[in-house]
Amino acid sequence: MRVSIFGLGYVGCVSAGCLAEKGHRVIGVDVSESKVNQINSGKPTIIEKDIDVLIMKGHENGLLEATLDATYAVLNTDISIISVGTPSTREGHLNLDYIFKVAEEIGEALREKEEFHVIAIRSTVLPGTNEKVGAVIEEFSGKKRNESFALVSNPEFLREGSAVKDYFNPPITLLGSDDKRAIDAMENLYSNISSEFVETDIRVAEIMKYVNNTYHALKIVFANEVGNICKSQNIDSHKVMDIFCKDTQLNISPYYFKPGFAYGGSCLPKDTKALMTLARDNYVKIPVIEHIIDSNEHQKDRLVEIVIEKGKRNIGFLGLSFKPGTDDLRNSPMVDVVERLLGKGFNINIYDKNVKLSEITGTNKEYIESKIPHLQHFISSDLDEVVKASDVIVVGHRAVEFEDIPEKYTGRVIIDLVRMWNGIEYDGSYEGISW
Ligand code: NAD
Structure with missing residues (x-):
């Protein structure tokens, strides 16, 4: 099939590479010239396992191209997938400016188009958004919804770090539409992806991603609170949660149930906040959901307190x-902790193999330069340099390259947030604190 993808960030770039891999003809559209150029030279706009191979392959076999020209994309495709950002406003509402801008562009393009066109909203949007997007497209195209074009709510369930694998193996493929032709077109598009098609009303499809992500956040904060209690009792919380997940009456997946550090990223914080704001705006009380954010913030406070208690100044x-597995720094809890410690005068050294300043591009480069330019100075691409310069080392990712740190760099405090060493404690040569 011929498909255009609006927005070539984390979701759009993965979708473009994966759809081209399945033999579809893909035209990516972005307002960023550098992202368009990257795709057109066979390079991804993000760091994510396997996406580089797929983008290069799509580029080389002529199935994938990118453009700044929305009209060109719409006129040469049958389906337009919208995957632009839907960030939170300060109050927790959604900023839908990018979505409506794309709707205007698609509407303009449809003026010139005779054939029926399907528009799938892949971005995470609150109930009612498809309706509004339809109205904008009608206004700008002068054509009627469900006559000349139709909308499908098709939320994306991929997780950064395993996005390509998730794209090809989604838990479900959710399609919310009031037009059978649109559903059929999307089922055709995804026909060689193995997952159950779930057809439903548009508004049900729209709210699903919020419900799922809020539940993931709830699982994380629950496991972290169990972890905090267990730690106070010198009980291994990972053993506790492993056994908890075996309870067949709960019938619960172990995903997100490992006690550890705060959640973050571009989805869970934003989507949990959006669901809360929707409830508040409608005077619906949600005491359990309301406290997810507090609990998550508390986990960051604990880390800051533990670092301060150690009484050392150089923190890695x-x-x-x-x-x-991702370079995405948006709403990273570690960025938050680093900023707090910097504010208290600690010396900070940072290493992340996916955040090397000389190599970052795309969404993440824009983010670093616009939102956290002050942290660039503390980021190094040399692991050895960072560990040597630090008295306390906070380990936020599991990685093979960290394995020999306790033995190799003695005399340090290691705060292991991810069970890198399966529960390190005192060793005489280093002090291990495991979460
Ligand atoms: P992103 O910020 O990485 O990418 C958005 C892209 O849209 C950017 O490249 C931007 O330049 C582009 N854009 C903005 N205006 C445009 C326009 N008028 N025309 C064309 N392109 C335009 O965002 P993302 O992380 O890919 O998220 C996109 C959406 O998908 C959000 O709603 C998000 O909540 C949702 N989502 C994200 C993930 C994830 O893991 N990142 C997973 C599932 C769903």
């Missing part, structure tokens, strides 16, 4: 992005 961070 191994892993800055919100999880391993």
Whole structure:
């Protein structure tokens, strides 16, 4: 099939590479000239396992191209997938400016198009957004929804760090539409991806991603609080949660149930906040969900307190992005902790193999330069240099390259947030604190 993808960030870049891999003809559209150029030279706009191979392959076999020209993309494709950002406003509402801008562009393009066009909203949007996008497209195209074009709510469930694998193996493929032709077109597009198609109403599809992500956040903070209690009792919380997940009456997946550090990233914080704001705006009380954010913040406070208690000044961070396998720093809890410690005058050294300043591009480069330019100075691409310069080492990612740190660099405090060493404690040559 012929498909255009609006927004070539984490979701759009992965979708573009994966759809081209499945034999579809893909035209990516972005407002960033550098991202368009990157795709057109066979390079991904993000750091993510296997995506470099897929983008290069799509580029070489002529199935993948990118453009700044929305009209060209719409006129030469049958489906447009919208995957632009939907960031939070300060109050927790969604900023839908990017979505509506794309709707205007698609509407303009449809003026010139005779054939029926399907528009799939892949970005995470609150209920009612597809309706509004449809109205914008009608206004700008002068054409009627469900006559000349139709909308499908098709939320994305991939997780950064395993995005390509997740793309090809989604838990479900959710399609919310009021037009059968749109559903059929999307089922065709995804026909060679093995997962159950779930067809539903648009508003149900729209709210699903918020419900799922809020539940993931709830699982994380629950496991972290169990971890905090267990630690106070000198009980191994990972053993506790492993056994907890075996309870067949709970029938619960172990994903997100490992006690550890705070959640972060571009989705869980934003989506949990958006669901809370939706409830508040509608005077719905949600005491359990309301406290997820507090609990998550508390986990960061604990780390800051533990570092301060150690009484050392030179602190090293191994892993800055919100999880391993991605360069994404948006809402990374580690960035938050680093900023707090910097504010208290600590000397900070940071190593993250996916955040090497000379190599970063795309969304993450824009983020570093606009939101956290002050941290660039503390980021090094030399692991040895960072560990040697630090008295306390906070390990935020699991990585093979960290394995020999306790033995190799003695005399340090190692705060292991990710069970890198399966529960390190005192060794005489180093002090291990495991989460
Ligand atoms: P991103 O910021 O990485 O990418 C968005 C892209 O849209 C950017 O490249 C930006 O330049 C581009 N853009 C902005 N305006 C445009 C326009 N008018 N035309 C074309 N391109 C335009 O965002 P992301 O992380 O890929 O997230 C996109 C959406 O998908 C969000 O709603 C997010 O909540 C959702 N989502 C993200 C993930 C994830 O893991 N990142 C997973 C599932 C769902």
